[in-house]
Amino acid sequence: MASATANYPPLNSRKLLRRRAVLNRLFALTYACAILALFYHHVKTLLRPATAANAVAALLLLLADAVLSFMWITVQSFRLYPTHNEEFPENLEKVVGGTGGFPALDVFICTSDPYKEPPMGVVNTALSVMAYEYPAEKLSVYISDDSGSELTLFTFMEAARFAGHWLPFCRERNLMERSPEAYFASSYRGGTEIDKIKMMYENMKVRVKHVVERGKVGEECIIGDRERRAFGKWTDEFTSQNHPAVIEILLDNSRDRDITGNAMPNLVYLSREKSKNVPHHFKAGALNALLRVSAVMTNAPIILTLDCDMCSNDPETPRRALCYLANPSTDQSQLGYVQFPQRFQGINEGDIYCGDFKRLFQINPTGMKNGPNYLGTECFFRRRSLFGAPLAIVPLEIPELSPEHCPKGLIQSERTLAWTQKVAGCNYERNTNWGHKYGSLVEDFYTGLKLQCKGWRSAFCHLERPAFLGDAPICLIDVLTQSKRWAIGLLEVAFSKFSPITFGVQSMGLLMGLSYAHHAFWPMWSVPITIYAFLPQIALINGLSICPKVSDPCFLIYIFLFLGAYTQDLADFVLRMCLIRGVTCHVFGTIEYTLKSLGIAVQGFNVTSKVLDDEQSKKYEQGAFELGADGFIINGLKARAISPMFVALGAAAIINLVSLVQGLIVVVVRRSNGENVEGLVLQILLAGFGVVNGWPIYEAMFIKSDKGRMPTKVTLVSAFVVSLLYTAVSLA
Ligand SMILES: O=c1ccn([C@@H]2O[C@H](COP(=O)(O)OP(=O)(O)O[C@H]3O[C@H](CO)[C@@H](O)[C@H](O)[C@H]3O)[C@@H](O)[C@H]2O)c(=O)[nH]1
Numbered sequence: 001m002a003s004a005t006a007n008y009p010p011l012n013s014r015k016l017l018r019r020r021a022v023l024n025r026l027f028a029l030t031y032a033c034a035i036l037a038l039f040y041h042h043v044k045t046l047l048r049p050a051t052a053a054n055a056v057a058a059l060l061l062l063l064a065d066a067v068l069s070f071m072w073i074t075v076q077s078f079r080l081y082p083t084h085n086e087e088f089p090e091n092l093e094k095v096v097g098g099t100g101g102f103p104a105l106d107v108f109i110c111t112s113d114p115y116k117e118p119p120m121g122v123v124n125t126a127l128s129v130m131a132y133e134y135p136a137e138k139l140s141v142y143i144s145d146d147s148g149s150e151l152t153l154f155t156f157m158e159a160a161r162f163a164g165h166w167l168p169f170c171r172e173r174n175l176m177e178r179s180p181e182a183y184f185a186s187s188y189r190g191g192t193e194i195d196k197i198k199m200m201y202e203n204m205k206v207r208v209k210h211v212v213e214r215g216k217v218g219e220e221c222i223i224g225d226r227e228r229r230a231f232g233k234w235t236d237e238f239t240s241q242n243h244p245a246v247i248e249i250l251l252d253n254s255r256d257r258d259i260t261g262n263a264m265p266n267l268v269y270l271s272r273e274k275s276k277n278v279p280h281h282f283k284a285g286a287l288n289a290l291l292r293v294s295a296v297m298t299n300a301p302i303i304l305t306l307d308c309d310m311c312s313n314d315p316e317t318p319r320r321a322l323c324y325l326a327n328p329s330t331d332q333s334q335l336g337y338v339q340f341p342q343r344f345q346g347i348n349e350g351d352i353y354c355g356d357f358k359r360l361f362q363i364n365p366t367g368m369k370n371g372p373n374y375l376g377t378e379c380f381f382r383r384r385s386l387f388g389a390p391l392a393i394v395p396l397e398i399p400e401l402s403p404e405h406c407p408k409g410l411i412q413s414e415r416t417l418a419w420t421q422k423v424a425g426c427n428y429e430r431n432t433n434w435g436h437k438y439g440s441l442v443e444d445f446y447t448g449l450k451l452q453c454k455g456w457r458s459a460f461c462h463l464e465r466p467a468f469l470g471d472a473p474i475c476l477i478d479v480l481t482q483s484k485r486w487a488i489g490l491l492e493v494a495f496s497k498f499s500p501i502t503f504g505v506q507s508m509g510l511l512m513g514l515s516y517a518h519h520a521f522w523p524m525w526s527v528p529i530t531i532y533a534f535l536p537q538i539a540l541i542n543g544l545s546i547c548p549k550v551s552d553p554c555f556l557i558y559i560f561l562f563l564g565a566y567t568q569d570l571a572d573f574v575l576r577m578c579l580i581r582g583v584t585c586h587v588f589g590t591i592e593y594t595l596k597s598l599g600i601a602v603q604g605f606n607v608t609s610k611v612l613d614d615e616q617s618k619k620y621e622q623g624a625f626e627l628g629a630d631g632f633i634i635n636g637l638k639a640r641a642i643s644p645m646f647v648a649l650g651a652a653a654i655i656n657l658v659s660l661v662q663g664l665i666v667v668v669v670r671r672s673n674g675e676n677v678e679g680l681v682l683q684i685l686l687a688g689f690g691v692v693n694g695w696p697i698y699e700a701m702f703i704k705s706d707k708g709r710m711p712t713k714v715t716l717v718s719a720f721v722v723s724l725l726y727t728a729v730s731l732a
């Protein structure tokens, strides 16, 4: 259905993919029958266990299959209504009355650690959006620096000067890639003009590198009084966790012009006030501070949130978003945000760590009935949606922050600056409603959930050419640490009073509730995966049959369920990484979540490192699994540390290998004695599956000798854990 009215050409359309919908529904029906049959088998076995050990095994398998079925049910919510969206940006100007009819746009970019997130990368993010095909006088870019680092501010001062050359350069050549790094790395071809600007960029990089290496901005790098005054704020007492708010207007579109005389977008640096005694709520806190500071200065009705590890890859993107957000024929009082998929560059060919999260970031969102969840970045919000339900705006403590407020005067005015200092203060939120937005380490998921529960809808804008390209972690420990943080955050939501399964279903309906539940309970995959990674194998080592025999019809059900799920997933999903997560970050995430909710431990937002070690990148490109411990970068220093997550992974790998070998031996011996071995076949298949998936881990344990080798200590500890398990079971 294209949403055109008599007067306007259409701006977007949303079609249900009928054939796919029918196929998915038929398959779901068949699969559901197989699951029912499986449970029938489980109940039967449970009622007549041969031994106590069999009873325990049957219970655990039932638990595993129950969780698997729950996850299967929730995932159906993405498959019943597959849709396809299309936008027609070519009609936009006709509909809104030229670029003059475009709403103002505030862009928020978060950064939090100059060593894990090199300032040049953040600058590239900013330049790529400052160069959007959008009226400069309507565009403002805000940088939130949670590290409060003078290095970042210095880099942005450089960038503001460079922007005067870069923005007209992009426009004149109509570039697609408007982050200088991406441009010079790919489509760049020489020429005097181009060489000149490249030189300028390289010189800037050198100056930044110099300052970053020194760790501070030296007197010789400072140009003019304004800059001196700004850096004067970094006194001896100034630390990243304890400092006053720093707000610097680096470009002001009422004043600054590029080298061709055109206006430039506003560029504002913000480092909110931090105090050791006041919790800052990580990225969620940063976004709230950005919301307030921008409200006082520009208060654009549309907001784009971006992480510092991604760049625009298409300058027309805001216009696409407007095809939804400025469409006069959709119900404007309902559409809260437009999400673009997170897509990544630099993923190696086999995507060995499943780092592009296709299922999470590209596939599932298209299937959500009321529109996708918020993915934390690359999302255009209607500012109004962050202040209450569509029809019930939350009153604010000061009118200046209201989305309906119209800021008067220049952003540089004394009055405005005084306000920004105030709303960027660390105590500002005390006794206000702002704290309602906190509560989970996955602030993105939580925000999206709450918005949709309040009645906001969203749209997903998925195009062939990625609108943004981001960096994914390329070293296993980083990948797992990131997933562990997500696991904790998701469980915080799953078991909160806004749980998708209760509150969500009530307020958004069954399908949307299930979609959110599928994500929120994601770490629960660890239950079936851990059980299936260890239990049948331990039983096999002891020659105990706990799975149906080959001649049992249930054997076929198992095979069908397995292959069915696998094939349906195969297209978009590398199962291996899912298994690794199942015994590592999800288990540990669950444990840490429990500790956290009991008040025993506190897990903070562990920022993912975006630093690329050359050797590491090379190996990743070659597709080598990296199990060394060098992935940790703490305050710029590489630290060797053994992760318990690797021990669990190692133990799972070893036990599968041992049980496969032992199982095959048992089968051979028993057969030669004329015994029936049918009962062990499924377990051998399972162990075989484990071994195939564990291959890179054996390599890292026994074959590799370079940095990707699993530390011998980890291998030994894993082996020890396995032998403990073995002894415990054989004693029982
Ligand atoms: O105290 C903090 C911690 C983090 N960040 C910023 O948050 C962003 C995301 O951090 P990153 O380490 O890159 O996390 P990822 O796991 O890659 O991010 C995913 O998961 C997060 C939730 O855990 C979402 O916020 C992100 O949008 C989503 O891309 C970065 O720009 C950080 O600078 C802050 O501003 N303040």
Ligand SMILES: [Mn+2]
Binding pocket: 307, 309, 471, 608
């Ligand atoms: Mn990131």
